[in-house]
C-alpha cells in the first residue's frame with residue numbers, strides 16, 4: 544500500500560480519543576447510516592464485491608470504472624468508500640478537496656500489493672521508450688509512475704488508443720495482460736502480478752459443473768487465468784458480466800469472479816440461476832477477504848467519526864492524477 548499509515552478503523556479512532564467503540568447491538572445500523580449520510584452530505588460508493596447489505600444502502604454501486612467516474616463527479620462533501628484501499632485512494636486523487644473515508648484501512652488488494660512502486664520503477668527503467676498502462680488496481684504511488692490507467696471495462700480501448708509502433712508495459716495483472724495480448728495482438732511487457740481471488744478457480748471442477756449443467760453459460764472476469772478464460776462463453780468486467788446476464792437468453796450462468804456480484808445478477812434477473820464457479824479447494828475463496836472487511840458496523844463508525852481518512856502527499860495527488868484523467872477521457876470518447 545502507499546504512503547499512508549496503515550491502521551484499521553478502531554486503531555485510528557483510538558488514536559483520536561474515541562474510546563467507546565462498542566456499537567449498541569440494538570441500534571438499527573441501516574437507519575443510522577442513512578441518517579448520518581444525510582446529515583454530513585456524504586455519498587456512499589460501493590463496489591459490486593461488497594456484501595449485499597452494504598450494496599443495498601449504497602448511493603452508487605458499480606465496477607472500478609463507474610466508481611472512478613462517480614468519485615470524479617460527486618457534489619457530496621464526503622466520500623465513504625465501501626471498497627478497498629486503492630479505490631479510496633483513486634477517489635481522493637480525483638476529489639482532493641473532499642474527505643474520503645475507507646471504513647477499514649486494512650482493506651487492501653493482493654493485486655495492488657504484488658507491484659511495489661520502488662521495484663516497478665527499476666523495471667520501468669529497462670524500457671525507457673515504453674508507455675506505462677496500469678490497471679487501476681494498483682497503489683497511488685504506482686499511478687505516479689503510470690502514463691494511462693485502465694480498468695477491466697476500458698482496458699481494450701486504452702491499449703487500442705496507443706499508436707501501434709509504441710511499446711507498452713502493462714502492470715500489475717499478468718492475467719488481464721495476457722488477455723489483452725490475445726485480443727489486440729500487441730506485444731505487451733507484463734508485470735508478474737495477480738489477484739488472489741481470480742486465480743483460485745479450478746478448471747477441473749468448472750468442467751464438471753459445465754457438464755452437469757449443459758444449459759448454463761460459463762462467464763468469467765479477465766483477471767482469471769488463461770486456462771479458465773479459454774473455457775468461457777463470455778469474458779467481461781464486473782459490469783460487463785452483469786449486463787451480459789441481463790441480455791442473454793440463457794437462464795443459467797456459472798460465474799467466475801468474486802461472489803458479491805451474484806447479488807446484483809439475482810436482483811436484475813430473479814428468474815435466472817447463478818452458480819459461483821468453484822475454487823480449487825473447499826473454502827469460500829472466491830470471496831475477496833479485503834472487500835469483505837467492510838461491515839455495516841464499520842461503516843456506521845466511519846461515518847460517525849469521519850475516520851479512517853485517506854490522506855495522500857500533495858506530490859502523489861498531483862502526479863497520480865494525470866493517468867486517471869487520461870483514462871476517463873478515453874473512456875468518455877468511447878462512450879463508456
Ligand code: 13P
Pocket residue numbers: 605606607608680694695696738766780781782
Ligand atoms: P472491475 O471492477 O473493473 O470489474 O475489477 C474487479 C476487481 O477486482 C476490483 O477489485
Ligand code: SF4
Pocket residue numbers: 592627651652653654655680738739740741801831832833834
Ligand atoms: Fe484486489 Fe482481487 Fe480483491 Fe479485487 S478481488 S480487491 S483485485 S484482491
